Amino acid sequence: MRPSQSLVSVIKATLFVAALVPFARLAVSAVWFPDALGANPAEFITRSLGDWCLRFLLITLAITPLRRITGWNWLLRLRRMLGLFAFFYGVVHFSSYIAFDHVFDAVAILKDIVKRPFITVGFTALVLLVPLAVTSTNAMVRRLGAHNWRALHRLVYPIAALGVLHFWWMVKRDITEPAIYAAILALLLGYRLAAYLRETLALRWARGANGPPATSRRG
Amino acid sequence: MLIKRPLDVLPSEITPQPVYNRRREFMKAAAAGAILAATGCSDDTESAPDATREKFTSVATSRFSTVEKPTEYKHVTGYNNYYEFGTEKSDPALYAGHLKTRPWTVSVEGECLKPRTFGIEELIKRPLEERVYRLRCVEAWSMVIPWVGFELNALLKEVEPTGNAKFVEFVTAVQPDTMQGVHVPVLDWPYVEGLRIDEAMHPLTILAVGIFGEALPGQNGAPVRLVVPWKYGFKSGKSIVKIRLVAQQPRTAWEKASPTEYGFYSNVNPNVDHPRWSQETERRIPEFFSRRPTVIFNGYGDQVAGLYAGMDLKKYF
Numbered sequence A: 001m002r003p004s005q006s007l008v009s010v011i012k013a014t015l016f017v018a019a020l021v022p023f024a025r026l027a028v029s030a031v032w033f034p035d036a037l038g039a040n041p042a043e044f045i046t047r048s049l050g051d052w053c054l055r056f057l058l059i060t061l062a063i064t065p066l067r068r069i070t071g072w073n074w075l076l077r078l079r080r081m082l083g084l085f086a087f088f089y090g091v092v093h094f095s096s097y098i099a100f101d102h103v104f105d106a107v108a109i110l111k112d113i114v115k116r117p118f119i120t121v122g123f124t125a126l127v128l129l130v131p132l133a134v135t136s137t138n139a140m141v142r143r144l145g146a147h148n149w150r151a152l153h154r155l156v157y158p159i160a161a162l163g164v165l166h167f168w169w170m171v172k173r174d175i176t177e178p179a180i181y182a183a184i185l186a187l188l189l190g191y192r193l194a195a196y197l198r199e200t201l202a203l204r205w206a207r208g209a210n211g212p213p214a215t216s217r218r219g
Numbered sequence B: 001m002l003i004k005r006p007l008d009v010l011p012s013e014i015t016p017q018p019v020y021n022r023r024r025e026f027m028k029a030a031a032a033g034a035i036l037a038a039t040g041c042s043d044d045t046e047s048a049p050d051a052t053r054e055k056f057t058s059v060a061t062s063r064f065s066t067v068e069k070p071t072e073y074k075h076v077t078g079y080n081n082y083y084e085f086g087t088e089k090s091d092p093a094l095y096a097g098h099l100k101t102r103p104w105t106v107s108v109e110g111e112c113l114k115p116r117t118f119g120i121e122e123l124i125k126r127p128l129e130e131r132v133y134r135l136r137c138v139e140a141w142s143m144v145i146p147w148v149g150f151e152l153n154a155l156l157k158e159v160e161p162t163g164n165a166k167f168v169e170f171v172t173a174v175q176p177d178t179m180q181g182v183h184v185p186v187l188d189w190p191y192v193e194g195l196r197i198d199e200a201m202h203p204l205t206i207l208a209v210g211i212f213g214e215a216l217p218g219q220n221g222a223p224v225r226l227v228v229p230w231k232y233g234f235k236s237g238k239s240i241v242k243i244r245l246v247a248q249q250p251r252t253a254w255e256k257a258s259p260t261e262y263g264f265y266s267n268v269n270p271n272v273d274h275p276r277w278s279q280e281t282e283r284r285i286p287e288f289f290s291r292r293p294t295v296i297f298n299g300y301g302d303q304v305a306g307l308y309a310g311m312d313l314k315k316y317f
Helices: A005-032 A041-070 A073-102 A106-115 A117-134 A138-144 A146-153 A156-170 A176-210 B019-039 B091-098 B120-124 B152-159 B197-201 B253-257 B301-308
Strands: B105-110 B116-119 B128-136 B141-151 B167-172 B192-196 B206-211 B225-227 B240-246 B281-284
Touching: A005 A041, A005 A073, A041 A073, A041 A156, A041 A176, A073 A106, A073 A117, A106 A117, A117 A146, A117 A156, A138 A146, A156 A176, B105 B120, B105 B152, B116 B120, B116 B152, B120 B206, B128 B206, B128 B225, B141 B152, B152 B197, B152 B206, B152 B240, B167 B197, B192 B197, B197 B301
Parallel strands: B105 B240, B141 B281
Antiparallel strands: B105 B116, B128 B141, B141 B206, B167 B192, B167 B240, B206 B225
């Protein structure tokens, strides 16, 4: 599948609108139909936003494997936007926590961040997302240079892991849901590790084929 | 703090007769009718929606009731922790309708002179009182619930506890056919709770058989459950089948699951945080903002603080 530039733009615009739907739904419900959000609307909102942050992180991380497997290079044109949506949902998730759980009480929030491991890791993940969001523009890619930019953006791997850990430590007893996120993340990172190992070994093999066999190279 | 007399409002008047519930029942009946029409057969073992939920007509008021406004019926019956039916808050309301509540007996046994088994019909015929209590969940949310029930001490006195009865263990129902959750080892089933004998004999501790003037719905622990208003909600075991008077402190389900997080006492206490979240404030369902300060012993300190005189509540959390 190799869509035209204009088709990719249409796909991207559609995806942009679709990515805003969960937020719009919550916002509309919160203002006009709080009953639709159940008995604990604040918790529902905060958790939904957190879910979407994690989902967008995983979707963003799925682009590279998907592109490699299918050969659809145009997928790359969606990645930045998806990553920024992960950041967006992370920010509104944190904002809803500030507003509903602490009603903007800065001292209580700081205490929470320091005292509660699941909030500590969640907050750390969000803070680490900031430099990635800031350096997401073309100008910043040029300024950093492709190599540095790529190295910096590998931060998304530990960020996603912290995000899943944040969810895992938050649940009271039933870890089914965080385990599903963890499994998907393991798959996405595992793919990269496998690809890396394959490439490294292939490279060695290639070197070995030209020169002495890899195993006895030093011998 | 003075416990004020509640307004003399009949339970039936504060019961917002749940149109919500009727709709669900209507839909269930409609769906059942459709299946019936399609298959041409009827399955009597399928639990029918309880359209005739028993109403309690002569319920006395109590000086222990709070005058706070009860939480709406739809939230009290729609936002529940009852892991036997699933760990989502909406699961119990969805699935607990299948709970088989007849026949039902509660066996009171152990360290007592006259152990015996009480049938549920007998329990609901006892003189019943309405107790409007605050309920504070360990997850930092709270409700106000108009329970219908009787003091546990009345029942315990009838079996004549011996001097060895230092604790009371509450064993709750396990119905593998109706409870999907018990097939998953989220907790060690059956769910077991426990109280010290003086806590169990305290007049605030009740066995509830109803809410809002009518029989308990499955999700709230039908047909009979414990309510201990000064402790976190999980101490108030649902769907009780056995009450054992024992000499040793029982090991409760949550203690077994996570002893560092859930202690035997689990008294509501804003000064003792759960290891993973704060207990200083709570969200009164369905309010948006969580800024209601949590009160020690859930505001029942005048009645129960004496039970813990001299005890380090941080150690015995």
